[in-house]
Amino acid sequence: MSNSKRNAGGSERPITVPFWLIALLAVLIGGALWMLFPKQDLERRLSVTGDDSELSYNYLSNLLKSDPGNENLRALLKAKEERLQAIKLAREEAAKQALPSAAVQAWDHWQAAYQGYLEAQKQDHRAGGQAEALAPQVMQALKDVPLQGLTQEQALYLASSALVLKDAPLALGIYDDVAERQADPARKAQVYESAARQALGMSLYEESARLLRQASATTEDVQQSRAYLWQALQVLQSGNRANEALALARQQEELLGSDPETLRKLIGLARAAGNRAEAERYAKRLLQLSLLQQWQTQVAGASGAGPDPVADDGAWALQPVAWTAPGWRMLRTADPVRKPPPGLPFDDKTYLLGYEVFLENRNLEDAWRVATAAVRQAPQDMAWRERLAQVSEWMGQQQQALDNWLVIAQNTGREDAWKTVMRLAPGLFDDRALIAGLRHQLSRRPQDAALQQALVQAYERQAEPGEAIDYLQKHGSTPQSQILLAQLAERAGRSQLALQAWKRVLADPEQRTPAHAMPAAVLALLQGEPALGLRWLEDAQTRIPAGMQDEGEYWRLLGDLAQDQRQEALTLKAYRRLLQTPHAGISDYDEVIRLLQRADRREAARMSLHAWEQFHDVRHLTQAFYLLEDLEDWTQIGSQVERILADPALVKRLQGQPTFFQILGAYYQRTAQSKKAMEAFEKGLALDPGSTPLRQGLMWLLIDTQNAAALKLLLAAAEPVWARDADMHGALAAAYMTLSRPAVALERYLKPHRAEHADDFLWMMQYADALEQNQQADRAWSLRQQLWTREKVRARAQDGAAALAARKWLTAEGLDEVQRQARSRLMLFHTQGDAEFALMRELLRMDLEGGRREHSAAAAELAIAWLQERGEYQAERGYLWQQYARSRSKSTSSPLWAEITVALAEKDVAQAGQLLQRHDEALPRYDRINAAAMVGDVRLAQTAAFESMADQPDDDPLHLALTEQLLAFSDYGGLQLRNRRMDAIDEQVSRLRWHVGLNPRWALDLDAEDVRRTVNKNTLVRGPSQERGIGLRLTRKTQSASSEFMLGRRESLEGYTPMQFTQTYNVDSRWSLQASLGRHLATQETLAMRMGGMKDRVSLGSSYQLSRLDQITLELASERYRVQSGARVGSGNHATLQYLHTYRSEAPTLQFGAFTSWHRYSRNDPALLQGRDAAILGYLPPFNDPTIDYLLPRSFRFSGLQMMFNTGYEQQYTRALRPYASLALTHHSVNGAGYELGMGLATSLFGADHLALGLNLSKSGINTVGNTRELLLTYRLHY
Known part of the structure; x- marks a missing residue:
């Protein structure tokens, strides 16, 4: 079968590191080794060492081979060769002389055998155990060597050879013999030490240790003896005979001593032997020794000069400021209640050793103390902190363990430390540690909602919501985190931030659930965005879960917000849904009833009756009764009363409730059964004398029936008690107004409550009526004007059009009947002409809508008042007879x-x-x-x-009117004194006046005046003229005009005769015209003209009353100026425009105004005056030539703003002491900014007189330069 790998294509072997990099690293490492090679140090050591062994010779030869050109090494090698040769010759000579022939032979025989043995041992792997076969022969040869004749070196050589041949007893015997031959204890100890090393080399630990003990016992040097003993202990420990070593150390404790290093070794020995108790004993001694050293240091410091030292137990090291490093900080969370740890100087080895020993021996208390001390003095050592944290937790000191784990976690970021913090912190209620742990976990899982919730709760428990808010703002990107942020911010009082978070959440339509929308809507309402909250709640209607526990609260909140936003349809819908839930209460029925009162009063009455049946609260029955009464559904009212009276059980239950009698009395009162109503109210008050509704019902019954006698008796008997009830003040005020005592009503019951009822339309209308009845018509008119303006603005805001609003006001839709009547009054009396008549017809027409055959009492009284206001008394009487026919069938009276x-x-x-x-x-x-x-x-x-x-x-208006009528036609005499200080002169003016009233239209005034002038600045004027004058003034007044003629004689620089005629004509009640023509009048254009000039004047003006409170005046004038001798010096044209607003017309009066005037002059050069006409130039100081501005100023404009307070009383009669003042801020186009300030007091001293004291200050006036001060006293006596 063919190998499948042959068919696969070859792949290039991956190379992790390129060859050139390997070569480069090799070169760098070789170079570093070359640089680090201690060549010179080795040469120095070889030069100073006394070692002439074969090893040193070979080493020196090798160095020379590596550096053939080093002369120093070559010299050292030559010297070494010479010494070795000398030593060899010395040995040979010594051998010839010391050894007898038999000993030499034995020695040579043994040495040859031993060399053969060594060679066989080297070739043992080839010879097949030849060395073992030769060992007995070699050993026998060694024993045959006589020891008595050997040198120390030879004997030692034989002993080491015996060890090689594994005959330890023989070797040890040879060593003992050699040592016994040494006279010097030090040499003897060295022999034992050398023997011990040889034995140790052959792993004969016990023999080596015994030899070292013999060396320790032999030497007389204590330090060397201790060193030999330690070597013995180490040999035993190396031979796994730690217990024997520990026993030996216990025997030799006195020799070993108790220094820290010794104790550390003993602790290590005891631990190696497994003897924990012994190790702990040594550890405690070690710590005690450290403490003793510390005490000795303190004593040594105290013995020196300087201030008394303070023992430093290292406690400062646990303070947070003791050590700081980037990335961690110590959080102190609790103080463990433990005995204080030892104040030890920090030694890491000692502390660690003691800690480990105590821990191995399960002595947690001492281990904790050691760890605590270590942390105190080395707070930056995280290993010690971990040990302290562990042992603290094992001891049950959880808080200290948590503190240290937290520091470890913050400094190292180890996950196991953070897990331990999270394990311990919740159980210890350590929120600071918990916060740190949670933030670490959130750094890995930033969107974990449970962790965020836990973090927020922890911050809140620490009263640090701001930190949690900052975290959520930075890391909260999910809807859950934003909801958490919104809730937290709201609890922390940062409502705007909470609202912004809710906006981000609810921007997603899926999040608009009732659970989210309800708190968000409440917050939006508090932050002034109710429309937004309402939109959220409205969107949440489609996401109401089945079986929602707070469904009732949701609908209630929706209804409340919709009501605030004037969305009555949505409000009613929400409350109707609320009534379908089991959460509906009596207040919810009340709200539905209130809403229905505007939309459907009949349905409101039905709901009130339903609430009465549901809760049996008598006020619902009362409410239903009043609603039915407004609907004039007397049938329903009667049936309800009959149903109640027909049920004996219900009547019996209700007879014990005063509210029932209130309902019954109100029903009888409205059906004109006043006696039954009186009985019902009296029975109710017998049950509950403190019932405000019953008291009010009885009071209003007497007011409606105009029973003044009974009303006075009731007030005399009950007013002291009833007046304590603030709710009774309205009825008490109405009672006093019925008795025509409006002052009592105002002072006792209306004025104290005006501020709290400022937004109550009906109450303010009653207050205006009381003012009018109290002869304070101006204030009543002003108040009604304000109410009218406010209602118009409110209507426009609601309906968007004044016409539609006015039309709506004439209907009952959405309005209370009484408010509708009051608004009708306001509309009627704030309309004039044809519009007024049309409005009256519309009111009467609309009052008959709905099938009514005759006008209501309110409409009738409104028509009567309108006719009376217009002075149509005949029509009013006819309407009275028509509306209120003398018939017993009428339930109402005119x-x-x-x-x-x-x-x-x-x-x-x-x-x-x-x-x-x-x-x-x-x-x-x-x-x-x-x-x-x-x-x-x-x-x-x-x-x-x-x-x-x-x-x-x-009653000030009445008193003032009577006084003015009496005094208007009385005669009087008066005195006026003025002291005026100007820039250059002072004036003292004295004036006498006698007024004679010829008849109601004609009056005559005689004036006499004396002006004394003195100089206060010689550089401006000299020789001022004194002035005297007498004048006659004749005045005629009619209803539409007034005329005045003035004629006089004045003596100043020259004598002249002023005369003037003034005519005022009233075009209508608002517009008046004034005209004036004068000749040789006094003038005050400049200081020179004031003393020596005069003018001819013609003027024309007009005043227009923009409203009852606002007036504008325009005056145009042309003047010709002359010196008093007759020469003309120039002319001027003047125009003055003034606006005046009366803020308050009753005393104290307050007026604000603005004015401006233009003054243009045509001037002649004063230097051209000659003869008598040039006398006016005599006012100039010597050597001063007159300028063009000397007699007449240059053209200018004068403007200003003014405020006047009670200024009329400076001349008008007043019995009371009244202050008056005026202030004007002015601007003169030539002289700059200025002011005019006047103040004073006016009063009557004896009743038929008038006294005024005043002070006037001004700067840059219209005819003055600089500052002017004036003191004024005016007195007149009427007779």
């Missing part, structure tokens, strides 16, 4: 405020008297006073007025 208003407006004394007699205290306070005055009942009017003043002590 509004009292409407009837009394119509009666007073039309001067219907009879009707006013009837209303006053029938209702009296129920009438509004002002209407009551006016009605009493109209019918002539002065005492009742006085009583009503007194009561009104007592109940309304802070």
Whole structure:
């Protein structure tokens, strides 16, 4: 059969290493060996050694052959040959002289036989045992040699030959004989040592050891004796006679000593002999000796100069800062409760030997102590750490074992160390070690969800969630890890990071399950992204697992978020699904009912009744009742009440519940059965006097029936207790408003709660009504304006179009009935003209929708109020008779405020008297006073007025109006003092004024003024003029216009007569025009013109009231300037534009404004003035020539922003002490930035007077340069 391998193609043998590389390595290695060869050292040793043996001679010859040119080696060889020759000759001569002929013969015979034996032994493999045959003959020849005549060398040679011939006793005897012949103990010991070596060479361990012991005993040198003894011990140990050696060492302990090296050897000997106890004894002695050495070192250090030393037991070595190296660190996790380990100076050999001995003897305690000390002093030694970790674990010191295994694992990365860490850390609850182990495992399995979960839990137990978050951010790429990151970040308070993680998870639609979407949606809601959370929850609807435990929570959360996002359809759907689960509770029914109230009130009522049947909570019955009432389904209401009353068991159970009587009383109240309602409320309060709904029901019953007498009695009896309940404050406020005491309602019950009800539309409407009733119409109007604006914005945001929103407001869809009525009021009173009328018609038309045959009470009252607002009292009276016919069949009565208003407006004394007699205290306070005055009942009017003043002590608008009306036509005299400091002069101005009211339209004012000027800077002005003046002012006022004429006489640089006429005309309530014409008026364009100039002026202006709070004013003026002697010095044109916004119109008032003005001048050169006209140049300091700017400034623009606080009270009358202030930030195009600051106090001292104290500061004003300061005192007395 042919070999199949022959048919296979040859393959080239693979070459692992190329030949050239092998050659290169060989050369490099040879070179290295050549460099390392100790040639010179060998030459040096051969030169100094005294060895003249044949071996040294041969070695030297071989060296010379390798280096023939080495003269040093050649000289050494020649010297060696000479010494060898001398020795040979000496031996031959000695042999001739020492040996007798018989001894020589015996010696020669033995030597020849022995040489033959040696040759036969070399050729033994060929001779076939010839050496063995010759051995007896050779041995006999050796014995025949006489020992007495031999030299020491010969005797020793014979002894060694005997050993070769295996006759140990003979050899030993020869050695003993040679030793006995030695007189010197040292020589004798050397003989024994040489014999021991020969015996050892022949494997005669016992004989060799005995000879060495004899050598040890013979020598007088202790060190040499100890060395011989150690050699004996080593020989015995080499001959596997360790026990004999150990026994010998125990006998010779005194000779061997106790130095560390000796003890180490003894420990090794004991261990070789298997005697663990003896090894441990020696180990302890070794450690004690080390401790003694340490103590001696400390004593030696203490004996020297310097500070007292501190014993260093190496404890510092276990501190984390004792040793650091890249890649590992010590983590201190616990302190083992053990006795302190010995403080030994670190010696690795000693420590390792002691450790091993203790461990072999199962003395774990001492092994642990040694390992601990070693680790303390060499923390970087991982081998010692491993030993300490092992022995600590064996001893039950698991924590210390874990600490050291952790260091080993972190420093070496050994897998077995990490496994041990992971084995120990969980049981010890050492989370730091566990974290390190988990992170190591995660480095190999980074996406292991279980490991990530364990790592996160460990970090959290360590209160270090940030580390876990950082790890998950870097390594978490799976959905599970991102979910873990989101949950952890949320628990750590990093909600934004958690939300980002959820976004990454839920970007996959498959991950949008209820379990994931619910926490993510809650987080999104908290982070201001509710729409995103709602979208997640909505997507999860299709992934609800069967039998989901938290299904109810899911639907509840979906409903809540949808409600926040105003998705009522989705909210209702979610809560309906929730009601189908067993998790639905009473609050869920409440939410469904609330939602249905907007969408389907009838269904909401049905659901309320279902909740009543399900939970038997009376509030559901109450809710169903109110819903049915809004639907005007009195049949259903009656049937429910009858069903309750027809069930004695149910009635008996409900009679013990105050809420039942609340329902019953509300039903009777709404069906105009006020007596039954009163009885029901009283029974309920008897059961529960603290019931807020019952208290409110009774209060509102008295308010609705306008039973003022009973209401006053109830307030007197119950208000101190009921006022403690904050929920009663609304009803109490309404009661006081019914009694026409709005100040009490505001101060006690409305103002304290305004902040918390700022977003409550109905409450704020009630607050506005109270303000209006309290004669604070401006504030009420402002509040309603704000509510109107806010509701419009909200409606636009919901519906997208104002028209659609307004249309929706007029319907009941999605709105509460009361809110709809309030909004209708706002819409009506914020619309004017044809739009107002159209809106009113639409409201009344829509009120009749749904089959209603007559208007509701709310619509009727709205129409009445609208007619009253427009002053259509006849139409209002006709509508009252039409709407509220005098019929017993009517369950409602006409509004009292409407009837009394119509009666007073039309001067219907009879009707006013009837209303006053029938209702009296129920009438509004002002209407009551006016009605009493109209019918002539002065005492009742006085009583009503007194009561009104007592109940309304802070009715500022009423007091102010009365005071203003009295003081508007009164005469007064006044004094004004000003102290003004300017850049160059100071002015003291004194002014007297006498005002005479001729009649309500005409008034006359007489003024006298004195101005004293002094210089404060001689470099700017000198010789300022003093000024005196007197003036007369005649004023006429009508409803649409006012006129003023002024005529006076002034004396300054020259005398002149100013006069001016001013006319103001009111085009309508918003727009007014002003015009003024003046001649020889005082001017303040410059300092010189202020003292010696005058002007002619014509102006035209207009003011427009943009709104009740905003006003804009424009004024144009043209002026001609003259010196007081008559010469013209220039002209100017001025334009002023001002905007003023009244932020607050009631005291304290606050206004903001902005203004700007343009001033353009045409100037003549003052140097051209001559004669009397040049007198004005006398104000200049000496040697100063007038410039073009001396009399008139250059053209400029003056602008600024201003704020005014109560500034009107600087002149207006006030009884209270009122501060006032103004601030303007200005900019002068020539002089730069400036300011005007004014502040002061105004009050009345004696009642019919006015006092104002003020301080004004300014910089770079319109007619002043630099800083100006002014002090002001004004006082006037009315009589």
